[in-house]
Amino acid sequence: MIQLSIPLRQALARLTLPVLIALAFGTMLLGKADALLAERARMALADLLTPIWAALQQPVTAVRDAVQEAESLLSLRAENARLREENERLRRWQAVALALEAENALLQRQLAFVPETAPAYTTARVVADGGGIYARAVLLAVGPQHSVRKGQIALDERGLAGRVTEVGGRSARVLLATDMNSRIPVTLEGSRARAIMVGTNGARPRLQHWPEGSAPQDGDRVVTSAEAAAFPAGLPVGIVRRSEGGAPEVELFARLDRLDMVRLFDYGLGGILPPESVARPEPRPRR
Helix, strand or coil, X not given: CCCCCHHHHHHHHHHHHHHHHHHHHXXXXXXXXXXXXXXXXXXXXXXXXXXXXXXXXXXXXXXXXXXXXXXXXXXXXXHHHHHHHHHHHHHHXXXXXXXXXXXXXXXXXXXXXXXXXXXXXXXXEEEEECCCCCCCEEEEECCCCCCCCCCCEEECCCCEEEEXXXXXXXXXXXXXXXXCCCEEEEEECCCCCEEEEECCCCCCCEEECCCCCCCCCCCCEEEECCHHHCCCCCCEEEEEEECCCCCEEEEECCCHHHCCEEEEEECCCCCCCCHHHCCCCCCCCCC
């Protein structure tokens, strides 16, 4: 092994940085002078380093996969615990539901209950948002020989979406529950108190005109009421949520921002204002 003197080692240490800088500038000048040669040099260096990178990448990939597998196992364990708890809760609810079903069947037999016939419905596709005199409405495409009429109830797979207000030869317009012209009588399932759900042109309608002493509570389930013969009773609407100002609002079950298909149910009800009685915005004078 060659032993270098201390002055020589210090001189080499001082020359290392200038030499590297000179090599860098030389490489840049060479690349400017001969681009083809610089490209070949880069590709040769890449070919030389690629096997090394590939060899180093394998253990890194293995470690990353092992970490992801461990995280997946931990998340699966937590998910299994949550599912076991949920299954236990569902089994309890199933027992309660079976008991209520048996009790309901017994009461129906005693009262000679006549069940209501299932309402007829039509499925229609949403083809446009907005339009017309309403801020929150959707346009539906219906066939030329359709049975859609004003007053039919529009529901998606989750709950109440709105009500048909205009019908044409091949189209129909549904006023959504969030429109400011929408007024829907509802019932709070927890207290059985009745209220009016008023659209705000926002994502959540507000509740108004509930009985004194029966204020809506956060988390109460909201269903339609049969008041004014406008809606049938018991259609799912949403959940009561408090706004930042403390006002009771309804988080709708229906996904009104993602409406694609709706079902129009004919319950044979009236109780809807004619179009000419709806407040229309006054046209602004042109300057």
